[in-house]
Amino acid sequence: MNFTRRNFISRLASGAAIIVAGLLKPILAFADWNVDAFNAETESDALAKFFPGLEVTPSDAITIGVHDLVENGAVVPLKVNTELPNIESIAILVEKNPNPLIANFNLTPACAGFVATRIKVGEPSNITAIVKSDGKLFSTTKFVEVIEGGCG
């Protein structure tokens, strides 16, 4: 083997890269987080990246429980209920937020069609819940008036 200084350094670097990749792997396995979708700046872009190739159909089998008028946009209580069968996931989007995709919940068959959380809403905006049921996407939208925005 040819032991020049350059050769040694390049071997050292590639060895280090392999070790680092090995260390990162378990973390990545835990967090399969969709960076592109969560960083998307429009609702349509977020949807295209989160649910590639799927169309969204409006449905009245989904309800968004949220006040029509909220004073403090930093803490907006919100719940989503749905009667749809075989629910795989429930996603929440706020159209006017800098990054519209807020959250996605992956349900298992043991779960009821319900999730609740609290979200930040930067300005008056449409809020959309998207439910994946039997492999198809269904949505409902509700407008929320915000007095003091909460994206700070």
Next chain:
Amino acid sequence: MATGIRIRTSTKDELTTVQAILKHPMDTGNSRDPETGNLIPALFIETVTIYHGDKVILTCDWGRAVSKNPYLSFSFKGAKTGDTVRISWQDSNGNTESKEAVIQ
């Protein structure tokens, strides 16, 4: 960073409802420190996994616009009093926390 997970459960008609508060700043990266005027770097929970016993029953992917000290509630069936529910999260810096509760 103050952390902590609080879990409450209640069971009615074979449906167990879990309510949890995960203590976390959920910094968006867009706000400034009121004293120094410097941007506070983004730091938020990205994934939450909920187990019933050792089985995963719900996973969450969150962005930066879930409110500070996130609240989460959901319901599931198939649990008995004395079973356990475990919630664990990982944030954008790789910090993790986990907590188990006994179902009431």
